[in-house]
Amino acid sequence: xxxxxxxxxxxxxxxxxxxxxxxxxxxxxxxxxxxxxxxxxxxxxxxxxxxxxxxxxxxxxxxxxxxxxxxxxxxxxxxxxxxxxxxxxxxxxxxxxxxxxxxxxxxxxxxxxxxxxxxxxxxxxxxxxxxxxxxxxxxxxxxxxxxxxxxxxxxxxxxxxxx
Numbered sequence: 001x002x003x004x005x006x007x008x009x010x011x012x013x014x015x016x017x018x019x020x021x022x023x024x025x026x027x028x029x030x031x032x033x034x035x036x037x038x039x040x041x042x043x044x045x046x047x048x049x050x051x052x053x054x055x056x057x058x059x060x061x062x063x064x065x066x067x068x069x070x071x072x073x074x075x076x077x078x079x080x081x082x083x084x085x086x087x088x089x090x091x092x093x094x095x096x097x098x099x100x101x102x103x104x105x106x107x108x109x110x111x112x113x114x115x116x117x118x119x120x121x122x123x124x125x126x127x128x129x130x131x132x133x134x135x136x137x138x139x140x141x142x143x144x145x146x147x148x149x150x151x152x153x154x155x156x157x158x159x160x161x162x163x
Contacts, residue, residue: 052078
């Protein structure tokens with residue numbers, strides 16, 4: 001899977017090229033330098049590349065898909081490793097799956113990859129998922145996490161989570 005730069009108006013933005021949509025169009029996935037509180041954001045580090053790199057740690061946002069003309073793609077940044085490619089595709093597929101009837105009764109488990117997930121990544125993910133489960137009620141999320149409300153506000157600020 002390629003990571004390319006594409007042109008929007010006058011700025012160059014990175015995106016993961018997911019698929020050929022035919023007739024000169026491509027299905028792309030947004031890459032940003034900030035996760036924007038997106039629980040599905042996948043961290044993109046230089047070790048995730050088999051070729052090429054990015055200047056800063058970034059985040060692939062599987063919920064931000066779009067199509068773009070091949071004329072907008074101006075540069076190939078690199079090639080992603082198979083493991084990360086599979087994670088991105090699985091996250092996109094997960095978004096496209098219809099919710100099951102018992103989804104509310106059985107909230108999703110938070111799963112981390114040993115060796116690639118930092119404690120900060122795990123904590124951030126847990127906070128984001130707990131906020132989602134608590135319908136963005138910070139006091140309820142803090143109660144569920146067993147922390148003070150002030151602490152959750154501090155963590156939201158530290159991790160750039162908009163809730």
